Amino acid sequence: MTDDEDKLGAIYTAEEVAGQLRITRRALIKFARDIGACSRVGRTYLFSAQDKLDIWQGLRAEPIRYHGRAVHVPAHQSPLNVSRSLQALLAKKSKGSAKKADAGLSAHEKRQRLRREREARVARMKSFQPKRMDE
Incomplete structure (x- = not known):
């Protein structure tokens, strides 16, 4: 072996x-x-x-936040949750601009653009380093 x-x-x-x-x-x-x-x-x-x-x-799910009954301690953000948050923010801002950008592109070019965006999201997610609790 x-x-x-x-x-x-x-x-x-x-x-x-x-x-x-x-x-x-x-x-x-x-x-x-x-x-x-x-x-x-x-x-x-x-x-x-x-x-x-x-x-x-x-x-992993985020903890439930009780109103005034417990001290809020931020949960560990998984790379996927960070990625989802970024996607939600980007989708709201660029919805119209993406349609305008796709107007003159062929189907192949649209797929290439989407693939590049997905690869960029994965790269951001992989480079995410959560804060350690002892720091």
């Missing part, structure tokens, strides 16, 4: 991970592709142990 095999660890199928996380296979694949936490070989999606942890962190 080589060092690379030791570092990689166990590999799981989409069915195994979906069963462990108690979500559907399709929801798992869609979510994992959005955050870049899966590998694909043909039509087969594979997940490492770290991918499973990344997906689990992305699925």
Whole structure:
């Protein structure tokens, strides 16, 4: 066994991970592709142990805020939640401008633009570093 095999660890199928996380296979694949936490070989999606942890962190819910009954402590923002917030802000601001920008483009050029935007969002999400509680 080589060092690379030791570092990689166990590999799981989409069915195994979906069963462990108690979500559907399709929801798992869609979510994992959005955050870049899966590998694909043909039509087969594979997940490492770290991918499973990344997906689990992305699925975490924000705490309920009680009015005046507890001190508000900001929750750990997962990269996916940060990405969703950014998408919501950008969608509100650029809705009309995106339609204007797409007016003279072919379908292929529109797909390329959307792919570049998606790659930029994933890059921003991957570079996100949450604040540590001990700092």
